[in-house]
Amino acid sequence: MDMLTLSHVAKNFGEKQVLRDVSFAVPEHTVFGFVGQNGAGKTTAMKMILGLLAVSGGEIRVEGMPVRYGNTPTNRLVGYLPDVPEFYSYMTPAEYLRFCGEISGMPSKEIKNRSEELLRLVGLDKEKHRIKGFSRGMKQRLGVAQALFGRPKLLICDEPTSALDPAGRKELLDILTAAKEETTVLFSTHILSDVEHICDEMAFLHEGKIALKGSLDEVRKIRKASAVTIEMERPEDAGILRQTFPFLKNSGKNSLLLKEAERLPELLRLIADRRCPIIRIERQEEALEDLFMEVVGR
Ligand SMILES: Nc1ncnc2c1ncn2[C@@H]1O[C@H](COP(=O)(O)OP(=O)(O)OP(=O)(O)O)[C@@H](O)[C@H]1O
Ligand SMILES: [Mg+2]
Numbered sequence: 001m002d003m004l005t006l007s008h009v010a011k012n013f014g015e016k017q018v019l020r021d022v023s024f025a026v027p028e029h030t031v032f033g034f035v036g037q038n039g040a041g042k043t044t045a046m047k048m049i050l051g052l053l054a055v056s057g058g059e060i061r062v063e064g065m066p067v068r069y070g071n072t073p074t075n076r077l078v079g080y081l082p083d084v085p086e087f088y089s090y091m092t093p094a095e096y097l098r099f100c101g102e103i104s105g106m107p108s109k110e111i112k113n114r115s116e117e118l119l120r121l122v123g124l125d126k127e128k129h130r131i132k133g134f135s136r137g138m139k140q141r142l143g144v145a146q147a148l149f150g151r152p153k154l155l156i157c158d159e160p161t162s163a164l165d166p167a168g169r170k171e172l173l174d175i176l177t178a179a180k181e182e183t184t185v186l187f188s189t190h191i192l193s194d195v196e197h198i199c200d201e202m203a204f205l206h207e208g209k210i211a212l213k214g215s216l217d218e219v220r221k222i223r224k225a226s227a228v229t230i231e232m233e234r235p236e237d238a239g240i241l242r243q244t245f246p247f248l249k250n251s252g253k254n255s256l257l258l259k260e261a262e263r264l265p266e267l268l269r270l271i272a273d274r275r276c277p278i279i280r281i282e283r284q285e286e287a288l289e290d291l292f293m294e295v296v297g298r
Pocket of ligand 1: 013016018036037038039040041042043044045190
């Protein structure tokens with residue numbers, strides 16, 4: 001079942017049309033990457049999913065229920081980590097989560113259990129310091145804990161990794177992957193390696209439309225003729241292949257890159273005839289980064 005669907009969603013601010021026709025569906029218990037360049041309209045779309053902005057056209061549903069602008073009942077199912085989360089910085093993480101629980105009206109015993117569980121999940125269970133001394137990574141992790149507090153069915157995170165260093169990003173991505181057990185995650189990003197690491201599916205937003213969407217495999221298959229890497233055991237064999245087939249490119253020590261995949265049989269014939277030992281032959285996967293650049297036309 002789909003936890004979230006956007007159907008032909010459009011948004012303009014006055015004359016300016018930011019989203020023209022955006023449709024995608026986020027299946028339950030997946031991590032879904034919402035990718036787009038700066039200014040593509042990711043935050044705008046997320047705010048519409050939360051009913052914080054009105055759509056100019058189309059429809060958004062959360063677990064089948066339509067989202068209404070203003071106080072939408074669908075937000076009972078949604079947890080949100082904004083792009084720049086704000087906290088009461090004089091509190092410790094445990095105090096902050098208790099405060100979140102209290103304003104949501106949860107019984108105190110449950111608040112304690114849920115806080116402990118979430119602080120463990122985000123690796124802040126031993127942290128007794130006040131939030132004001134926290135690194136960005138720690139703040140983002142606390143933000144995820146806060147967003148998960150009410151056991152949302154859909155967790156929306158707006159660029160949760162953009163400001164983090166590689167270690168902080170890895171920690172946050174691991175947390176989102178773990179969160180998939182109990183929720184569905186929609187997160188926006190322009191960091192394609194994050195998408196490659198943790199997403200089940202994704203949608204690329206470009207010029208107000210979804211330029212590409214699907215599972216990682218589906219998206220990669222859009223480019224059919226992918227290249228092949230051949231790694232030879234002996235450098236002299238790599239040299240002979242290069243001489244015989246001048247279109248081969250060097251791609252590392254003893255490795256050759258064949259872009260003309262249809263010529264692979266000829267190459268293999270020569271390798272077999274000369275009994276050249278091979279270390280590996282591998283279909284080169286299209287890097288998401290390259291695909292993205294192709295889509296945005298650069
Ligand atoms: N309230 C508003 N009034 C007018 N224009 C707006 C408003 N909010 C956003 N925009 C415009 O909409 C476009 C999309 O902005 P948005 O913040 O949704 O992009 P984004 O994909 O989240 O970008 P980033 O990666 O920088 O966070 C931008 O051109 C922005 O200037
Ligand atoms: Mg944004």
